[in-house]
Amino acid sequence: MKQQQINKESETTGAMLRHIRIRNRKNYLFKALIIGATVMCTLPLLFILFYIFRQGFTAINWQFFTSLPKPVGETGGGISNAIVGSILILLLSCVMAIPFGVGIGIYLSESPKSRLSYYGRLSVDVLQGIPSIVIGIIIYQWVVRPMGGFSAFSGSVALALMMLPSIVKSTEETLKLLPESLKEASLALGVPYYKTIMKVIVPTGLSGILTGVILSISRVIGETAPLLFTAFGNPFMSTDIFKPISSLPLIIFNYATSPYHDWHQLAWGASLILIVIILILNIISKIVQRKWKVQF
Amino acid sequence: MESTILKTRNFNAFYGENHVLKNINIDIDKNSVWAIMGPSGCGKTTFIRCINRMHELTPNAHVQGSMQLAEEEVYEMNPVLLRRKVGMVFQRPNPFPTMSIYENVIAGYSLNGIKLNRKEKDEIVETSLQRAALWNEVKDTLHKKGSFLSGGQQQRLCIARALSMNPEILLLDEATSALDPISTAKIEELIYELSTQFTIMMVTHNMQQAARVSNKTAFFYLGELIEADATKTIFTNPKNEKTQDYIRGHFG
Amino acid sequence: MPDVNREERGLQLKEKAFKNTLVIFALLSVVVLLAIFITLLFSSMPSLKALGISFFYNKDWDPVADNFGALPFLLGTLITSFLALIISTPFSIAIALFLGEYYKKGIMAEIFKNMIDLLAGIPSVIYGFWGLFVLVPLVRSLEMKLGVAPYGVGIFTASLVLSIMILPYSVSLSRQVISMMPGHLKEAAYSLGATRLEVITKITIPYTRSGLFAGLLLALGRALGETMAVTMLIGNSHILPTGIFSAGNTMASVIANEFSEATGTVYTSALIEMGLFLFVVVTVINIIGKQVIKRFTA
Numbered sequence: 001m002k003q004q005q006i007n008k009e010s011e012t013t014g015a016m017l018r019h020i021r022i023r024n025r026k027n028y029l030f031k032a033l034i035i036g037a038t039v040m041c042t043l044p045l046l047f048i049l050f051y052i053f054r055q056g057f058t059a060i061n062w063q064f065f066t067s068l069p070k071p072v073g074e075t076g077g078g079i080s081n082a083i084v085g086s087i088l089i090l091l092l093s094c095v096m097a098i099p100f101g102v103g104i105g106i107y108l109s110e111s112p113k114s115r116l117s118y119y120g121r122l123s124v125d126v127l128q129g130i131p132s133i134v135i136g137i138i139i140y141q142w143v144v145r146p147m148g149g150f151s152a153f154s155g156s157v158a159l160a161l162m163m164l165p166s167i168v169k170s171t172e173e174t175l176k177l178l179p180e181s182l183k184e185a186s187l188a189l190g191v192p193y194y195k196t197i198m199k200v201i202v203p204t205g206l207s208g209i210l211t212g213v214i215l216s217i218s219r220v221i222g223e224t225a226p227l228l229f230t231a232f233g234n235p236f237m238s239t240d241i242f243k244p245i246s247s248l249p250l251i252i253f254n255y256a257t258s259p260y261h262d263w264h265q266l267a268w269g270a271s272l273i274l275i276v277i278i279l280i281l282n283i284i285s286k287i288v289q290r291k292w293k294v295q296f
Numbered sequence: 297m298e299s300t301i302l303k304t305r306n307f308n309a310f311y312g313e314n315h316v317l318k319n320i321n322i323d324i325d326k327n328s329v330w331a332i333m334g335p336s337g338c339g340k341t342t343f344i345r346c347i348n349r350m351h352e353l354t355p356n357a358h359v360q361g362s363m364q365l366a367e368e369e370v371y372e373m374n375p376v377l378l379r380r381k382v383g384m385v386f387q388r389p390n391p392f393p394t395m396s397i398y399e400n401v402i403a404g405y406s407l408n409g410i411k412l413n414r415k416e417k418d419e420i421v422e423t424s425l426q427r428a429a430l431w432n433e434v435k436d437t438l439h440k441k442g443s444f445l446s447g448g449q450q451q452r453l454c455i456a457r458a459l460s461m462n463p464e465i466l467l468l469d470e471a472t473s474a475l476d477p478i479s480t481a482k483i484e485e486l487i488y489e490l491s492t493q494f495t496i497m498m499v500t501h502n503m504q505q506a507a508r509v510s511n512k513t514a515f516f517y518l519g520e521l522i523e524a525d526a527t528k529t530i531f532t533n534p535k536n537e538k539t540q541d542y543i544r545g546h547f548g
Numbered sequence: 549m550p551d552v553n554r555e556e557r558g559l560q561l562k563e564k565a566f567k568n569t570l571v572i573f574a575l576l577s578v579v580v581l582l583a584i585f586i587t588l589l590f591s592s593m594p595s596l597k598a599l600g601i602s603f604f605y606n607k608d609w610d611p612v613a614d615n616f617g618a619l620p621f622l623l624g625t626l627i628t629s630f631l632a633l634i635i636s637t638p639f640s641i642a643i644a645l646f647l648g649e650y651y652k653k654g655i656m657a658e659i660f661k662n663m664i665d666l667l668a669g670i671p672s673v674i675y676g677f678w679g680l681f682v683l684v685p686l687v688r689s690l691e692m693k694l695g696v697a698p699y700g701v702g703i704f705t706a707s708l709v710l711s712i713m714i715l716p717y718s719v720s721l722s723r724q725v726i727s728m729m730p731g732h733l734k735e736a737a738y739s740l741g742a743t744r745l746e747v748i749t750k751i752t753i754p755y756t757r758s759g760l761f762a763g764l765l766l767a768l769g770r771a772l773g774e775t776m777a778v779t780m781l782i783g784n785s786h787i788l789p790t791g792i793f794s795a796g797n798t799m800a801s802v803i804a805n806e807f808s809e810a811t812g813t814v815y816t817s818a819l820i821e822m823g824l825f826l827f828v829v830v831t832v833i834n835i836i837g838k839q840v841i842k843r844f845t846a
Contacts, residue, residue: 027743034650037642042663044712048670048678103573110570120574122835123581129834130584130827131773133800137807137823141587161580168577181390185454188348189404189461190380192559194566199407203394222671225775225800229808249673249776256677257780264681271674278669294393295443374556376563 049275056272059265069235069251072260079270081237082251085152088239089231089247090217092156097163098213104164105171105209106197112176128165135161136226144230152238152245155231162223163216170212174205179296207292211285218281222274224249248274301326301464301495302347307361309339309346311354316342318519319361324465324512329487330497331506331527334516335542340499343516344467347497348382349375366464380404383458383466388474389450391442391457398438400453401425404461420460427493428456429486448479452486459494466490468498472505484509503543507531515539588824595817603821609786609802611810616818618825620788624796625826627789628703628778629771632710637764639711640718644760645748647719648726668716676780679709684781696793701783704792709777718767725759725844726752759844765837769830775800799826 063078070077104124108117135158143154182204186196202209227233232244233254248270255267302324309317317339324330332340345351346359349370363370370378391400401421405412412420421438425431430452434445442453451471458466468487472480487496487509500506506513507527514524515536523536534540595603599616606617643664651657680701687708688700729752737747753760783795784805797805799822810816 023743023746027745030745030748031650034642034646037639038646038660041639041643041667041712041715042660045663045667045670047682048674051678051682052674100573100576103570104577107570107574116571116574116578120577123577125838126581126831126834127577127584129769129773129830131775131800131823131830133773133775133803134584134588134823134827137591137803137820138584138587140807141591141820164577179390181386181388182392184350184353184384184386185390185392185457186403186407187353188350188379188382188384188386189407189457190376190378191404191407192376193563195407195409197566200392200394204392206394218669222673224671224673225804228804232808249671252671252677253673253776253780256673256680267677271677274671274674278671279666282666282669295441296393374559376559377556 052268052271052275055265055268056275059269060272064266064269068237069255069266070262072263075262077262077266079246079248079251079266079273081234082246082248082270083273084237084239085231085234085245085250086221086247088241088245089152089155089159089227090221092153092241093158093160093163093220094213094217096156096160097167097216101164101167101213101216102171102202102209104168106175106202108168108172109175110197124165124168127161128169132162132223132225133228136229139226140229147242150230150232150244152231152241152243155227155245155247156241158226158230159220159223162220162226163213166216166219167209167212170215171205171209174208174212175201177208178204204294207288207294210292211289214281214285214288218278218285221277221281222249224253228253299326300324301366303362303364305362307346307359307363309342309351309359310357312356316519317346317359320521322514322521322524324495324497326495327491327493328495328512329491329510330495331510331513332497332499332516333501333503333506333513333542334522336501337518338516339519340516341469344384344469344497344499347465347467348379348384350379350384380408380461381464383461383463385451385454385458385466385468385471387470389447389454391445391450391453393441393443395442396439397434397442397445397453400442401456401460403457424456424460425453427459427490428452429482429489430456446479448475448482451475451479451483455483455486459490463494465495465497468496470499470501473501480505503531515542517542585827588820588827592817592821592824594813595821598814599818599821603818607788611806611812611815614812614814616814618799618818618822620786621797621799621802621822624703624782624789625772625798625800627792627796628707628710628782628798629768631703631707631792632714632771633764633768635707635711636715636718636767640715640722640763640767641760643715643719644722644726644763648723648729649748649752652727664716664719667712672713672774672776673780675709675713676777679705679777679781683708691793694793696791699783699793699795701781702793702795703782703789706778706782706796706798707792709781710771710774713774713777714767714770717770718763721763721766721841722756722760725756725763725841728759728845729756756844758840762837762840762844765833765840769833769837772833773800773826773830775804779804799823 063076065078065083066080067078068081069079104120108120111117139154139158143157144150178201183196183201186200227247227250231247231250233250234244234246238245252267252270255263300323304320304322307317307320308315320343332343334340342351346363351357351359359371365381392403395403398421399406401424402417422431425434430449433449442450445453472483484505487498490496510527513527513530515522515530517538523530523534523539530539531543534543595616603616603618604622605619607619608615608617609620647657647661683705684700687705688698691698733751733755734747737751778798779801782797782801784797784801785795786797789796803819803823807819810819
């Protein structure tokens, strides 16, 4: 009788142990699955980077930076027009987007609870989500049509519109974190409000604002869709902001979808340059964030 | 003869509907050290923030009645210009983190766009730091960031920054409450020395400090000025029962 | 003292000018958004008037005959976006658990977080280019094995690339949501003898459900409007898609391909109407997503 009971007990503990073992095994299996899936997701990134570096390096030489694309059938040639175009478009969009972005960010952090802030924040959120191709249409209607043609300027407006939300957000987030005592210190010295903001608050938050600006540049530098019907592209060197202009992403799109091997090579080279610029911008933003951070 | 530098008559302050200062009548005499005392929430900080009009930075805050600084109605002056005449030191040291010690002291001038030549600047920085008893400690590191100083040094830097503008009144809002005892002692000593040249109003919740440093004391309770007199009188022979209770530690 | 008065007036003016400038800037953000909507609406008018509701169920897109039906592109957009979402969701939740639960801190978290961020940094046009030269041949051989027409390009290829592209967007939100999971709830489950897997599936995921859903919504919003990579990989066919391997077009890719060549008011306007539709749908999805997060974090 007693023996039987013991047997039964050991049986149930045995079953329980087995159950726990299964559960533990499932637990480990799941963790392995998670790690596996995560690693797998980084593979495309590595493949893409590897492929671009391999293809791009063979395309790049001195001539690649200094000369214009050659017509079909001639080997060699470069993408100097696209590099100059990208720089020009981005400079122009920074000039447009930074004052507005920082200004809106200051407003949002200074009057966080006003009704205008609520709608402003909502608008900026919505603006950030607008598909880039729709931005292209808008700028075509707003700038290209009234001005009578594609232009570098219209491309810059499109990119500026895309940069704006992230500049606003990084400015607002940065300034919101600054202590109120900083503003009080300045105001108590008899420094007017506008100088307090421009000479004390903004310089103290500069690293955060700058990080946001750099990241927004790295995000729009590869944007193609909004440039299709604005900057349009140009096979020749142009620095006239009221004429069509080439840019790195445009040249990649046009040459990648062409049937010619030489042009594919140019596109690979341009892709490599674009990726390297984006990587560098990301690294710079990290450095700025860390090194320039103001200590209180 | 003592002259009055700050005078309030039927002065009231509000946060929205909240009546935080009620009918304050006080005369602050020149070159004295006033301690503003009272349990927390009594309006003492609000009172000194009304003097340099920092009070109105809070949304919905407003005031009524008269307050005169050197015979001029404070609430008819431009707040920015007023604040150049009234120095303020806050509870927590707040040097400008992007500026060096030197730049911090001269900030009142440089941020306001007042042009000075090198020599004038050097002079202001040196006298201000000397007045704040910080000169000897920082004279070799003037161009380092102010945020590397200790808390007590930072607070004295903030005092130097306020003094550099030669204010008519220096307001201290619990300026030692975030500091250690040794730094506190240094600042108290400093206040004592400064009283020969400046009028100082300090908010404190520390009765011993008020007794040690000030020669006049104002006692606030629930937004009312209960009693204002020589510190000795307040502590030994207060006229009002509430003051008596507070001094004896019956509330707060 | 007239001098002080002048200084005072100057100060007041500058303060006012500064504050007003800030208000105008903030107003401008609202005005720009409204102007975008109004511009799209007005520019769509000719097509709205000429085509009406048939625009959405007409399956023929023939600019030469002035016949504009957006159904193939509507379907193309929906199929590619949802297919991409289906492919990427298990991975995005896995990465979110990896970064928000298993490896919250340390070098592993740092490395993988940066790599996922970098995925978002690669331009769409480069995804498309890479897809053309690497994925298309792979898909083509897959299609040969499956016995479907081996184009290589098509809805499936576009979805595959799209799923990689939208991954960072859903990960960044789901990771935050999962790492915000209150510790005491998990501890309660652990103290009852639950394994980590059980805590995740029975406590963490149900608790963070709405946040994870918001992450998916934001990723969907991205997928719907994604243009370049899709344009390069989807095959650009105006015919109603018959399966996931058939070539197609999305609304965004049609606009990209035809907008600058469109002639005739109705043609251009029909393309803009698709842009309007995209704008409205994406905006609604984004606002719902933001609202869900707000409620989750509140």
